[in-house]
Amino acid sequence: MHLQSKNFQLSFEGGNSYHNRRSLEDGELLFLSNASMEIETKGTMQIKGADALLMDLFTGEILDYPEQERPDGQITLDVSIPPAGSVLLFISNKKQKNLAQYRLSPNKSIVKSSKTQIFET
Numbered sequence: 001m002h003l004q005s006k007n008f009q010l011s012f013e014g015g016n017s018y019h020n021r022r023s024l025e026d027g028e029l030l031f032l033s034n035a036s037m038e039i040e041t042k043g044t045m046q047i048k049g050a051d052a053l054l055m056d057l058f059t060g061e062i063l064d065y066p067e068q069e070r071p072d073g074q075i076t077l078d079v080s081i082p083p084a085g086s087v088l089l090f091i092s093n094k095k096q097k098n099l100a101q102y103r104l105s106p107n108k109s110i111v112k113s114s115k116t117q118i119f120e121t
């Protein structure tokens with residue numbers, strides 16, 4: 001998938017990726033997902049902003065996501081989304097302070113399950 005406009009460029013390979021983008025007063029909210037059940041999607045994004053924050057949907061943490069600043073007021077991000085995974089990013093117009101750095105744990109892995117059980121209480 002390749003998308004391009006003046007302040008936003010997105011290029012992904014592998015998987016089946018989708019995105020939803022919302023402009024806010026202080027930045028942009030960007031939801032990225034991979035609908036493939038078997039193939040990881042990897043890509044690069046270029047967007048107008050000063051800082052990228054990962055909003056962890058499992059823990060509620062907000063973490064500083066690694067980005068490369070560009071001289072034209074945009075930042076570049078590398079993104080990797082596992083099969084059936086998603087990422088919620090906030091692209092801030094201002095550099096944020098005092099946030100923990102996002103790091104993918106080297107021992108983190110994807111666990112596949114053949115059966116899901118729901119228990120009601």
